[in-house]
Amino acid sequence: MRNQLFKSLLISGLREKETIFWILLFPLIIFTIMVLIFSNMTGEDLNFKMAVIDNSADGMGSTIIHQVFEGISTPESPEDDPLYSIIDVKNKEQALTLLKERHIDVIVEIPENFNQNFNQVVFFSKISSVSSENKPTIIVESVPMRNLSKLASDVMKQILAEVNLEAAKRMNISIPEAMISTETVGQTQDFNYADYFLAGILIMGFFSTGFFNMGINMTYFRRKGIFKRFACTPINNSTLIYATILSNLVFMVMSFVILLIYAKLFYHVTWAIFYPESILFILLSALLSLSFGIFLGSVSKTPNGASGLANILFFPMQFLGGLYFPVFDLSPAVRWFVYINPITYLAAGMRQSMGLMDAPLPYFTLFLIPILWTVVLLLISVKIFKWDGGEIA
Amino acid sequence: MKIMLGILKAFLKSRIRDKGALFWTLAFPLMFLVIFGLAFGGDSSSSVATGAEEIRYVIYLSEEVDEETESNIIKTSEMMDLKPLLVYSLSDLKESVEKGYDGVEFGISLKDKEGLYEVKAYFNAGAMNKMQFYQSIVKNFVTEFRKTTAGFENIIAVETVEREFTEEPVTNTGYILSGVIAVSISLSGITALIISFGYYRKQDIIKRLIATPLKGSQFLAADIINNLLVSIVTILIIMFFARLLFQVSFNMNLLYFAITYFSSMFLMMGLGGLFLLLFREPNAAMNAANVFSTIMMFFAGVFFPLELMPKWLQRFSSVLPMTYVAENIRFSLGQDYMQLSRFWTINAVFILIAAIAIPLMGRTIFKLEQI
Numbered sequence: 093m094r095n096q097l098f099k100s101l102l103i104s105g106l107r108e109k110e111t112i113f114w115i116l117l118f119p120l121i122i123f124t125i126m127v128l129i130f131s132n133m134t135g136e137d138l139n140f141k142m143a144v145i146d147n148s149a150d151g152m153g154s155t156i157i158h159q160v161f162e163g164i165s166t167p168e169s170p171e172d173d174p175l176y177s178i179i180d181v182k183n184k185e186q187a188l189t190l191l192k193e194r195h196i197d198v199i200v201e202i203p204e205n206f207n208q209n210f211n212q213v214v215f216f217s218k219i220s221s222v223s224s225e226n227k228p229t230i231i232v233e234s235v236p237m238r239n240l241s242k243l244a245s246d247v248m249k250q251i252l253a254e255v256n257l258e259a260a261k262r263m264n265i266s267i268p269e270a271m272i273s274t275e276t277v278g279q280t281q282d283f284n285y286a287d288y289f290l291a292g293i294l295i296m297g298f299f300s301t302g303f304f305n306m307g308i309n310m311t312y313f314r315r316k317g318i319f320k321r322f323a324c325t326p327i328n329n330s331t332l333i334y335a336t337i338l339s340n341l342v343f344m345v346m347s348f349v350i351l352l353i354y355a356k357l358f359y360h361v362t363w364a365i366f367y368p369e370s371i372l373f374i375l376l377s378a379l380l381s382l383s384f385g386i387f388l389g390s391v392s393k394t395p396n397g398a399s400g401l402a403n404i405l406f407f408p409m410q411f412l413g414g415l416y417f418p419v420f421d422l423s424p425a426v427r428w429f430v431y432i433n434p435i436t437y438l439a440a441g442m443r444q445s446m447g448l449m450d451a452p453l454p455y456f457t458l459f460l461i462p463i464l465w466t467v468v469l470l471l472i473s474v475k476i477f478k479w480d481g482g483e484i485a
Numbered sequence: 486m487k488i489m490l491g492i493l494k495a496f497l498k499s500r501i502r503d504k505g506a507l508f509w510t511l512a513f514p515l516m517f518l519v520i521f522g523l524a525f526g527g528d529s530s531s532s533v534a535t536g537a538e539e540i541r542y543v544i545y546l547s548e549e550v551d552e553e554t555e556s557n558i559i560k561t562s563e564m565m566d567l568k569p570l571l572v573y574s575l576s577d578l579k580e581s582v583e584k585g586y587d588g589v590e591f592g593i594s595l596k597d598k599e600g601l602y603e604v605k606a607y608f609n610a611g612a613m614n615k616m617q618f619y620q621s622i623v624k625n626f627v628t629e630f631r632k633t634t635a636g637f638e639n640i641i642a643v644e645t646v647e648r649e650f651t652e653e654p655v656t657n658t659g660y661i662l663s664g665v666i667a668v669s670i671s672l673s674g675i676t677a678l679i680i681s682f683g684y685y686r687k688q689d690i691i692k693r694l695i696a697t698p699l700k701g702s703q704f705l706a707a708d709i710i711n712n713l714l715v716s717i718v719t720i721l722i723i724m725f726f727a728r729l730l731f732q733v734s735f736n737m738n739l740l741y742f743a744i745t746y747f748s749s750m751f752l753m754m755g756l757g758g759l760f761l762l763l764f765r766e767p768n769a770a771m772n773a774a775n776v777f778s779t780i781m782m783f784f785a786g787v788f789f790p791l792e793l794m795p796k797w798l799q800r801f802s803s804v805l806p807m808t809y810v811a812e813n814i815r816f817s818l819g820q821d822y823m824q825l826s827r828f829w830t831i832n833a834v835f836i837l838i839a840a841i842a843i844p845l846m847g848r849t850i851f852k853l854e855q856i
Contacts, residue, residue, distance in 0.1 A: 121776055125783045129783060129789050229644050230643050235650065237655050249645070250621065250625060253628045255641060259640045267635045269601050270603075272624065273604070273606070276609070277607050277610065407516050420611055
């Protein structure tokens with residue numbers, strides 16, 4: 093009987109286009125969007141548009157600066173864009189208008205006295221010190237509110253800092269050399285956005301099933317008096333609950349398999365999700381999401397009420413649980429929620445077990461907090477759950 | 486007119502009576518506001534960029550590094566508004582970076598190999614969204630440190646001028662929240678006609694209305710006004726809470742905002758109507774509209790900067806209407822500058838699309854119900 097009930101619940105769920113869409117297909121859409129955005133936000137395609145206003149007469153200083161600008165505005169290969177494209181302007185007013193209207197990202201101005209000050213510094217600085225107001229100065233103007241403009245200005249400052257170093261070398265000033273290398277700590281394998289989001293979207297899919305399928309189904313059964321009707325048959329009510337849990341577990345497995353196949357085929361994710369510890373976190377996610385579903389089914393009187401409560405809980409939990417972006421450096425005003433949110437621990441734990449990044453949380457909490465939530469939710473549910481209370485009760 | 490007012494009254498009463506739907510109309514945008522305002526909002530957009538806030542980093546110096554080098558590191562750090570925290574082993578450094586102890590954001594280890602400095606920067610894998618920013622800080626730090634060590638003063642000085650083209654200074658929170666308002670307008674607009682026309686049709690309500698003297702245009706007009714009224718209440722609530730929670734007061738140009746609001750709502754209603762025509766079944770139309778909205782929400786430059794994405798994704802975003810809704814809303818709320826010609830063109834295109842899509846949807850649905 094249990095098998096038949098389970099089968100009928102599963103088939104009825106699969107006939108629901110809504111279920112198919114939200115539980116099986118929507119995770120694929122979110123996964124694609126997230127991987128596309130984050131793996132492409134590298135800035136490799138950057139091409140800044142710059143206006144150069146040269147108010148200085150011909151001279152050595154401005155010639156050096158123009159040589160540098162020529163270098164950075166020449167593409168590495170004909171099919172590439174250069175780092176900076178120089179846009180011709182007649183005067184400062186025109187440049188400012190272009191900056192205002194987003195036609196350019198940065199204005200670089202070489203003041204009138206630039207060459208005069210440059211010569212003074214280069215030829216006489218060893219004889220007398222040069223005050224800062226008499227130094228040759230390049231003016232860089234940008235709009236900090238605009239990402240590209242801010243970045244264009246920052247990169248330009250770095251380039252001009254390098255020019256200074258180069259100039260020092262030519263003046264035979266000994267500048268110590270430095271070699272920079274980098275290391276990312278808290279990860280044991282090469283970072284991969286597809287794997288990162290696979291873990292996040294997998295949890296999202298499980299919780300969608302728990303919150304919106306399990307929770308709403310249980311409320312629906314009670315509201316429509318299905319539990320009461322079952323009480324008049326030889327079938328135990330608990331059989332219906334087991335069948336509901338089992339059918340939702342199958343939905344989760346289907347969601348997982350479809351997402352994995354899609355991610356493997358199109359984004360070449362690794363098999364790290366099958367590491368033993370990752371599987372533990374997958375099981376824990378399934379268990380906790382079902383507990384949330386049972387909890388919703390116990391506290392809500394109507395399917396609409398369950399849906400409302402599910403949205404209220406799930407919306408902040410998914411965004412502030414680290415499924416889509418790092419949450420440990422968020423403002424203190426929301427950090428408390430991050431730390432009480434069980435999804436935070438599941439997402440961090442799964443990513444740690446997949447070797448993507450270490451969780452900045454004590455290891456035992458990665459299991460303890462979700463288990464505590466599961467136990468508490470189930471205890472509350474057992475305490476307040478009612479078989480009746482529906483329209484025909 | 487009287488008939489239309491009557492149906493409008495009925496629409497509004499039905500909205501108010503449906504407590505669940507009303508709650509969601511108001512609560513969903515508010516959740517967006519609170520979550521994204523708290524998560525991404527800061528005191529000022531330029532606080533990080535300009536180093537107005539001190540950035541903490543942890544540093545490990547190998548044994549051969551002398552006191553003079555240490556003092557140069559401190560000097561360079563002070564110059565760049567960085568606060569170094571000294572640790573005595575590489576494992577301590579890595580742990581500090583990984584766990585973010587004392588607000589540490591990255592780490593540097595430095596070895597002095599007979600005049601050649603070996604600098605290694607350590608970043609936390611969990612802060613991958615800030616990795617580029619930290620890399621640039623480390624690069625600048627090393628350049629400045631080398632110059633400080635050589636006692637070399639810059640030959641060429643760089644003076645930075647930060648321009649703002651808005652009447653009032655713009656904050657990061659204000660900028661993000663104006664985007665949230667654009668998202669809210671788009672979401673409520675795109676689902677508006679699907680809810681009324683789609684579900685009323687499914688419940689045969691439109692069929693029954695056709696049997697009365699009510700004209701299709703009156704029904705449509707009442708429905709549109711109903712949605713506009715509900716949506717504007719939502720926007721006002723968002724603005725109230727934006728002020729209350731985040732102290733954001735928008736420098737609103739009422740005329741521009743009203744134009745943007747109406748044109749955006751009309752456009753989104755029109756697009757929702759097209760989804761309804763395409764899918765007929767309201768649930769399917771609603772799902773399609775939800776997917777479209779989700780895609781727009783992420784690619785419209787509201788939460789993620791478009792400029793850092795590759796060209797093809799930028800081109801994709803340029804065909805999404807929410808990108809332009811967000812642009813217009815930011816401008817009308819004083820959060821960004823845009824050319825007036827562009828503003829008017831966007832609004833004109835919105836109205837034009839809506840003027841075709843909304844009557845087309847209304848006429849087709851009513852015709853289908855007459856059969």
